[in-house]
Amino acid sequence: MAVIEVQHPLVKHKIGLMREADISTKKFRELTGEVARLLAYEATADFPLEKTTIECWSGPTEIDQIAGRKVTVVPILRAGLGMLDGVLDMMPNAKVSVVGLARDHETLKPVNYFDRFVGQLDERTALIIDPMLATAGSMIATIDLLKARGCKDIRALVLVAAPEGVKALTAAHPEVRCWTAAIDSHLNEQGYIIPGLGDAGDKIFGTK
Numbered sequence: 001m002a003v004i005e006v007q008h009p010l011v012k013h014k015i016g017l018m019r020e021a022d023i024s025t026k027k028f029r030e031l032t033g034e035v036a037r038l039l040a041y042e043a044t045a046d047f048p049l050e051k052t053t054i055e056c057w058s059g060p061t062e063i064d065q066i067a068g069r070k071v072t073v074v075p076i077l078r079a080g081l082g083m084l085d086g087v088l089d090m091m092p093n094a095k096v097s098v099v100g101l102a103r104d105h106e107t108l109k110p111v112n113y114f115d116r117f118v119g120q121l122d123e124r125t126a127l128i129i130d131p132m133l134a135t136a137g138s139m140i141a142t143i144d145l146l147k148a149r150g151c152k153d154i155r156a157l158v159l160v161a162a163p164e165g166v167k168a169l170t171a172a173h174p175e176v177r178c179w180t181a182a183i184d185s186h187l188n189e190q191g192y193i194i195p196g197l198g199d200a201g202d203k204i205f206g207t208k
């Protein structure tokens with residue numbers, strides 16, 4: 001399964017709170033960061049460890065550390081920025097690549113208006129972050145850009161996914177795993193996830 005719905009009670013509780021229609025910008029932002037941290041925890045569970053010896057207070061001691069893995073976090077502008085600090089809390093040494101995409105409201109197709117990638121993408125794990133996987137057009141376009149630059153280990157974190165997006169992403173990039181806090185019912189005619197969160201970018205930035 002390319003899209004993994006995380007069942008952890010903390011994730012379920014927090015994503016439920018985010019659905020409140022009159023939630024404040026402050027609370028929505030805080031919960032976005034908290035769920036992002038928990039999704040990052042799940043998505044990195046298979047990172048390999050290696051042993052190293054350090055000088056502990058009680059003498060030389062063997063500890064585990066993550067085995068030389070380079071990570072780039074890839075927020076999709078603009079709403080993906082809301083998840084960035086939470087993910088970087090977990091991986092403070094990760095580099096950040098940025099992709100600017102906005103959905104055309106008529107066609108629902110993503111329009112690329114900016115991208116800036118870090119180097120050595122062929123050696124990195126990319127963790128794409130975006131709160132919403134609706135049609136999956138934005139996610140598929142971002143994965144296409146990363147693959148074109150040689151990235152081989154691509155993972156994604158989204159807060160809410162629509163079944164239509166799950167199907168499209170799985171068909172386009174079956175090897176890319178995507179962790180989500182919820183797979184919702186469907187997309188409405190405007191391409192919004194139902195029940196969903198509404199417009200995640202507007203809620204994070206306080207626009208509209």
Ligand code: PRP
Nearest residue numbers: 077078079102103134135136137138201
């Ligand atoms: C939203 C969301 C995703 C995209 C999902 O961004 O943050 O990037 O739509 O839709 P899709 O799966 O159908 O592509 P939006 O284009 O509204 O831009 P914003 O982040 O600037 O608000």
Ligand code: URA
Nearest residue numbers: 134192193198199200
């Ligand atoms: N983008 C959003 O912000 N929300 C949706 O439901 C779909 C796309």
